[in-house]
Amino acid sequence: MASRLAVIGSGIAGLYAALLAADAGADVVLLTKGALDQSNTWYAQGGISAVLAKPAPGDTVAAHIADTLRAGAGHCNEAAVRLMCTEARRDIEGLQCYGVTFDAGQAGATQAEATYDGGPALGLEAAHSAPRILHAGGDATGARVAGALIQAVLSRRDEGKLTLLAHARATSLVTHRGRVTGLEYLQDGRTSRLDADAVLLATGGAGQLFAQTTNPAVATADGLALAVRAGAATADLEFFQFHPTCLVSSATALPDRLDGPLLISEAVRGEGAILRDSGGRRFMQAYHPDAELAPRDVVSRSIALHLAKLGDPTGHVYLDARVIEQARGEGFLQQRFPTLTRKTLDAGIDWTRELVPVAPAAHYWMGGVRTDLSARTTVPGLYAAGEAACTGVQGANRLASNSLLEGLVFGRRAVEGFLSGGRGWDASRGSDAPRAASAAGGLRLTHASAPLPRNASAPVTVPAALEGGADLSGAPAGSWPFSSGGGEEVGEPFSREALRRLMTSHAGVLRSGELLAEAGRTLESWAGVVRPLSSAGLSPVDPGVLEDRNLLLAARLLVAAALNRRESLGAHYRDDGPDQTEPSYPPRLKASLLHD
Numbered sequence: 078m079a080s081r082l083a084v085i086g087s088g089i090a091g092l093y094a095a096l097l098a099a100d101a102g103a104d105v106v107l108l109t110k111g112a113l114d115q116s117n118t119w120y121a122q123g124g125i126s127a128v129l130a131k132p133a134p135g136d137t138v139a140a141h142i143a144d145t146l147r148a149g150a151g152h153c154n155e156a157a158v159r160l161m162c163t164e165a166r167r168d169i170e171g172l173q174c175y176g177v178t179f180d181a182g183q184a185g186a187t188q189a190e191a192t193y194d195g196g197p198a199l200g201l202e203a204a205h206s207a208p209r210i211l212h213a214g215g216d217a218t219g220a221r222v223a224g225a226l227i228q229a230v231l232s233r234r235d236e237g238k239l240t241l242l243a244h245a246r247a248t249s250l251v252t253h254r255g256r257v258t259g260l261e262y263l264q265d266g267r268t269s270r271l272d273a274d275a276v277l278l279a280t281g282g283a284g285q286l287f288a289q290t291t292n293p294a295v296a297t298a299d300g301l302a303l304a305v306r307a308g309a310a311t312a313d314l315e316f317f318q319f320h321p322t323c324l325v326s327s328a329t330a331l332p333d334r335l336d337g338p339l340l341i342s343e344a345v346r347g348e349g350a351i352l353r354d355s356g357g358r359r360f361m362q363a364y365h366p367d368a369e370l371a372p373r374d375v376v377s378r379s380i381a382l383h384l385a386k387l388g389d390p391t392g393h394v395y396l397d398a399r400v401i402e403q404a405r406g407e408g409f410l411q412q413r414f415p416t417l418t419r420k421t422l423d424a425g426i427d428w429t430r431e432l433v434p435v436a437p438a439a440h441y442w443m444g445g446v447r448t449d450l451s452a453r454t455t456v457p458g459l460y461a462a463g464e465a466a467c468t469g470v471q472g473a474n475r476l477a478s479n480s481l482l483e484g485l486v487f488g489r490r491a492v493e494g495f496l497s498g499g500r501g502w503d504a505s506r507g508s509d510a511p512r513a514a515s516a517a518g519g520l521r522l523t524h525a526s527a528p529l530p531r532n533a534s535a536p537v538t539v540p541a542a543l544e545g546g547a548d549l550s551g552a553p554a555g556s557w558p559f560s561s562g563g564g565e566e567v568g569e570p571f572s573r574e575a576l577r578r579l580m581t582s583h584a585g586v587l588r589s590g591e592l593l594a595e596a597g598r599t600l601e602s603w604a605g606v607v608r609p610l611s612s613a614g615l616s617p618v619d620p621g622v623l624e625d626r627n628l629l630l631a632a633r634l635l636v637a638a639a640l641n642r643r644e645s646l647g648a649h650y651r652d653d654g655p656d657q658t659e660p661s662y663p664p665r666l667k668a669s670l671l672h673d
């Protein structure tokens with residue numbers, strides 16, 4: 078009988094891995110907690126970075142590796158970066174086998190676009206030294222990629238090659254003698270158990286930790302929480318990337334709108350848009366020589382610092398896209414950014430004539446469940462890939478368009494490991510021969526027992542009795558930086574919104590030890606209130622409460638990691654750390670141009 082792989086999540090990592098495993102003859106069950114298209118992947122605008130067999134002139138895999146390492150502020154796992162950039166092209170081919178079509182180059186491409194040999198259009202983005210971003214549907218890459226993969230999954234389901242459980246929420250991992258042997262899930266109000274030979278967590282990120290986020294409502298750190306409760310190690314949790322340009326007016330006008338991105342792509346600045354403050358002044362030049370085209374963490378931090386300087390720390394700045402139309406002619410914005418033109422109009426803004434109010438928003442978690450180069454977590458039987466995992470490729474600040482790529486490459490590698498018999502947790506057992514070919518051009522099995530990320534942060538050891546306001550006194554010294562929280566005064570009772578506000582004000586773009594410690598104390602107190610469901614007398618099948626618990630656990634881990642890292646690095650900026658100089662970014666090979 079074929080071995081069973083349970084894949085949790087229908088973003089790029091889960092869909093692609095499920096397809097590869099099913100096509101290789103495995104017994105695959107794909108679960109997702111909402112509809113198949115509810116994922117961060119669906120909303121990706123920009124594209125997927127990859128150096129193809131015929132790259133843009135002068136571009137090389139080595140350049141992609143160098144750019145990724147540089148953007149990651151020296152904190153990347155270099156082996157993982159090398160592997161991802163080197164293997165990128167085979168997974169792009171894999172995607173194409175599953176029906177994904179990338180935009181082809183056109184004559185008269187924009188200044189940030191390149192086309193070579195009649196191949197796909199290759200875009201240039203922030204901190205990339207060459208055009209290498211594949212995109213689809215202009216600024217609708219995620220929907221096009223996910224749409225094609227979903228169609229492929231549905232056809233395999235119809236052929237009986239894969240079991241699909243939509244609106245099925247994984248609620249816990251089942252372990253036996255330290256090995257993951259399945260999971261429990263909630264569907265239609267009922268909890269069921271699914272046995273599996275291995276589980277792949279592809280549950281995405283956790284933007285819902287923060288009050289303003291580009292992420293849809295499903296991004297609630299479920300995978301991280303499931304893995305931590307099963308004993309898995311995490312890494313780099315202090316590094317959360319904030320995208321500089323989130324449409325503030327839309328968030329204000331539609332406060333309950335959690336189902337889509339509020340993001341205004343970096344490509345808009347790449348085409349020439351500039352940032353202005355409420356006095357109409359352009360301010361980014363004062364913060365970084367590359368001004369609006371500086372790395373993402375720098376632009377977000379500069380906006381926050383500038384607003385603080387103006388005495389309006391919770392305010393916003395403006396994106397001036399009018400200058401693009403002035404320079405490129407009327408109709409350019411509509412032609413180049415059709416989706417964003419519609420979305421800004423929906424929010425009541427004609428960006429060809431008006432300034433767009435923007436502020437940084439939580440976008441991407443560099444940290445996650447710690448994995449090695451074969452997507453293995455520290456718990457046998459449990460793989461993780463995509464945003465839920467931390468391979469170390471993203472370092473302290475992700476390079477644009479490297480996330481979809483990471484989900485593909487490490488999703489495939491998880492499947493390779495699974496097909497080999499899931500060995501490798503015990504390095505002495507070696508590996509099996511390849512079991513099947515796949516759309517990715519044959520699942521090459523590479524089972525080197527890869528080291529965990531070299532530069533990963535010191536793991537935060539989580540007390541065993543983590544939740545429910547448990548006694549944390551047994552935590553190893555220095556690993557859990559908060560008091561037990563017993564008897565702690567709480568200013569505001571727990572609610573999802575209070576948690577999100579707290580994380581934004583205390584653990585957001587600008588941090589300090591004092592703010593983080595205060596956040597930690599409040600979170601500990603809440604942990605005493607949001608108890609395990611049975612003892613709190615709440616319905617054990619309330620999905621909202623399940624998510625609240627996961628978010629609260631993730632928040633506590635993030636804040637603990639941020640407190641433990643005293644110096645500023647990449648997206649983690651503390652104004653009280655030992656080194657307060659802006660991290661230096663070596664000059665790039667070319668002037669920075671951005672493109673989705």
Ligand code: FAD
Binds near residue numbers: 108111245295
């Ligand atoms: P996701 O795509 O988030 O999928 C996670 C899945 O897990 C979802 O289906 C979710 O419902 C499911 N799930 C979660 N919890 C459970 C549970 N308990 N049980 C069952 N299912 C569960 N990256 C790029 O590289 N290029 C871009 O241009 C780009 N643009 C972006 C634009 C926006 C607006 C956003 C939000 C992100 C963007 N990113 C981009 C980042 C990128 O989209 C994500 O990091 C990536 O898609 C994550 O893929 P994933 O498969 O790991 O997770």
Ligand code: SIN
Binds near residue numbers: 342343344
């Ligand atoms: C964007 O289009 O600005 C987002 C791209 C990314 O997150 O990689």
